Amino acid sequence: MIASLRRILAFALALLALAAVAEAQDDYPSRTIRIVVGFAAGGGNDIFARLVGAKLAELVGQSVIIENRPGAGSRLANEYAATRPADGYTLLVAASGGMSIASAIYPKLPYHPTKSFVPLTMIAHFPLILSVAADSPAKTVPELVARMKANPDKANYATTSPAFTIATELFKLKTGAPGTAIPYKSSGDALVALLGGQASLAIADGPPTVPLVKSGKIRALAVTGAQRSDELPDVPSMAEVGFAEVNTGLWSGVFVQAATPPPIVKKLEEALRRVIADPEVNARLRAMAVTPGGGSSDEFRAMIDADITTTLEVVTAAKLEFPE
Numbered sequence: 001m002i003a004s005l006r007r008i009l010a011f012a013l014a015l016l017a018l019a020a021v022a023e024a025q026d027d028y029p030s031r032t033i034r035i036v037v038g039f040a041a042g043g044g045n046d047i048f049a050r051l052v053g054a055k056l057a058e059l060v061g062q063s064v065i066i067e068n069r070p071g072a073g074s075r076l077a078n079e080y081a082a083t084r085p086a087d088g089y090t091l092l093v094a095a096s097g098g099m100s101i102a103s104a105i106y107p108k109l110p111y112h113p114t115k116s117f118v119p120l121t122m123i124a125h126f127p128l129i130l131s132v133a134a135d136s137p138a139k140t141v142p143e144l145v146a147r148m149k150a151n152p153d154k155a156n157y158a159t160t161s162p163a164f165t166i167a168t169e170l171f172k173l174k175t176g177a178p179g180t181a182i183p184y185k186s187s188g189d190a191l192v193a194l195l196g197g198q199a200s201l202a203i204a205d206g207p208p209t210v211p212l213v214k215s216g217k218i219r220a221l222a223v224t225g226a227q228r229s230d231e232l233p234d235v236p237s238m239a240e241v242g243f244a245e246v247n248t249g250l251w252s253g254v255f256v257q258a259a260t261p262p263p264i265v266k267k268l269e270e271a272l273r274r275v276i277a278d279p280e281v282n283a284r285l286r287a288m289a290v291t292p293g294g295g296s297s298d299e300f301r302a303m304i305d306a307d308i309t310t311t312l313e314v315v316t317a318a319k320l321e322f323p324e
Contacts, residue, residue, distance in 0.1 A: 092256070101162055124285050
């Protein structure tokens with residue numbers, strides 16, 4: 001009799017617990033949401049997080065605060081976010097460098113972009129820009145490749161991160177161009193080296209590159225990917241110059257822990273897609289020379305998995321090694 005009562009009590013408590021969980025999901029969000037960012041305040045991903053966070057707060061009627069945790073190329077913040085309670089109150093704004101690229105080049109990475117997290121939606125993506133010095137004899141990508149092949153002992157490239165190294169090594173693999181990597185601390189330093197003739201080329205992001213191109217200090221030969229950049233409408237895409245497979249770029253997106261209840265994941269995905277589609281948010285993203293995202297979670301996941309595969313192929317083919 002007592003055993004039966006205990007079983008009944010245990011069953012009743014389990015039902016109450018399930019009811020409490022269901023109610024919590026129905027009421028979500030009922031308190032402040034935190035967005036973790038693996039970069040310092042003022043950087044591109046921090047700006048993205050604050051822009052998205054402010055509009056998300058309006059939509060859900062709860063406060064959204066930004067928690068900056070810079071370090072190790074954002075990997076520390078990503079690892080931290082992966083260990084937070086899976087209740088939908090800790091989101092992560094992360095970039096390709098600390099997610100798909102890190103997953104491909106660091107075998108011991110303690111998290112995985114699509115296994116430790118649910119990729120909710122992409123905030124934005126943008127191509128990289130292949131540039132040479134303004135006085136370089138190479139006026140086109142084919143001319144640059146020909147010159148590098150003709151002078152392999154002088155062929156090199158400036159790089160500042162695994163993302164740019166991998167993009168340039170992919171360029172080398174698909175064009176047959178030689179070139180030794182010369183590492184620099186920042187994109188600015190790399191482009192100064194390009195200006196001074198210390199590097200044959202640099203593939204870098206838009207913010208430091210576009211102003212130098214527009215001022216005539218360096219020459220942009222192509223943007224990676226299939227489409228031209230709105231910021232540099234006269235510069236062809238890699239696809240246009242015959243190298244469509246050099247289709248690399250950077251992205252930033254929003255993630256939540258993988259164990260988060262599906263109803264909460266659905267609410268977050270729907271809300272964040274509305275945020276990115278908002279005309280004001282969309283316009284502010286485009287003003288930063290990026291293409292707004294806002295696609296589905298499934299689309300974002302598929303893109304990340306493909307990104308990891310491509311990166312692994314380049315790293316293996318080019319025999320690249322990166323220190324942990």
